[in-house]
Structure formats: structure tokens, C-alpha cells
Amino acid sequence: MNTRGLLWKIAIVLLSTILAHGKANPAATANYEKALQQLKSGDLKIDFKALRLNCAASKYECQADPDDIKLLFSLINDKKFDQALKKVNQILEKVSVDAELHYIAFAANSESGNKEQAEFHKAVIRGLLDSIQDSKHGHSEEDAFVVINVHEEYTFLRFSNMQVTKQSLSQKDGHTYDIMVCKDMSDKGREVTAYFNVDIPTQS
Numbered sequence: 309m310n311t312r313g314l315l316w317k318i319a320i321v322l323l324s325t326i327l328a329h330g331k332a333n334p335a336a337t338a339n340y341e342k343a344l345q346q347l348k349s350g351d352l353k354i355d356f357k358a359l360r361l362n363c364a365a366s367k368y369e370c371q372a373d374p375d376d377i378k379l380l381f382s383l384i385n386d387k388k389f390d391q392a393l394k395k396v397n398q399i400l401e402k403v404s405v406d407a408e409l410h411y412i413a414f415a416a417n418s419e420s421g422n423k424e425q426a427e428f429h430k431a432v433i434r435g436l437l438d439s440i441q442d443s444k445h446g447h448s449e450e451d452a453f454v455v456i457n458v459h460e461e462y463t464f465l466r467f468s469n470m471q472v473t474k475q476s477l478s479q480k481d482g483h484t485y486d487i488m489v490c491k492d493m494s495d496k497g498r499e500v501t502a503y504f505n506v507d508i509p510t511q512s
Contacts, residue, residue: 371460453503
């Protein structure tokens, strides 16, 4: 590749990064911050679906770093609950709508005897996951679960005791769907197909 071609590619990457950061919606950011403050004050009656959707449109991160998740689970498995609690609380200050993080916080608080905090994170997990389901069943494109990132799909399925065996993408009526073929581990491995609307992660 010649130098001019390389510089042009770098310029495109930099421009794409600038545009991506520029897409943060001020109204969504403000609504997310307001709801997050309510949640941190202990208000579990917030609209969790709006919280997630506003996070996706805001300047904030909505998904934890996979390496951080791996480290946290390692600390939990090694029974280093105080370290896990300190680390997960630090990450939750930056990423607040990742149900997997709240599960780790729930586990660390439970093992540390912090019953009230454990129950809080348990309720947040339920709120986040219920907001993905949102009266949907995931049986078709028209009935698909709406997610703000791919990580949410896998977290939702793991909490539903589903093991993914096959994944594919489909397009229909201008929308993009992730089709996940799974084994329902709570029902003798019965095959189940779950549909997720992935417009938000594919268009971000």
C-alpha cells in the first residue's frame, strides 16, 4: 500500500471516531444522568428500559470491558470478595446498565454479608432483564427483544438458562435481527430460537 493510501485510511478511521463520539444525544445523556441518580439513591421504580435506551444514545459506556468481567469472576472464584467488591463498584461508576456487573456486585455483597446491597443489585438485574423482555417473547422478528448491544443478548440468554448453539443475522422491513438458536438447559436441552432486534448496536 502506498503512503497516500495509508494516510487516507487513517483519516477515515479518525473521522469515523469523531463522528461516533459526536452522536451522543444531549437530551438522552441528561435523561440518563437523572434516572441514574434516582437509581443510586435507591429508587427501583425507574423506567429501566428508558435507562438502557438513553444510555445507548448518550456519551456513556453501556457495556463493561470483557477483560474486567473476566478479572472480576476470577476474584469471585478465588473468594477474594473484598477485592471484587472494590473493583466492581469502581466499574459501576462508569458502566451502570450491564446486568452482568450487577450480578458480580450481588455475589460479592452476598458473600461479604452486605444483604441490603446484595438485594439492591438483585433488583437492578431483574429490572434490566425485564426491560429487555418488555412483554415480548422473542419468537419472531415482529416479537423480537430489543437490545442496546450484543453483550445484552448473551447476558439475557445466560440468565434465561439458554446455551447458544447457532447465531445468524437477518434483515426485514429495514430492521436488523440476531437469530439465536439455543438449548434450553432448564428443559432437557430443548431447542429454542430467540430473535433480537439489533438496530441500536448495528447503527451505532
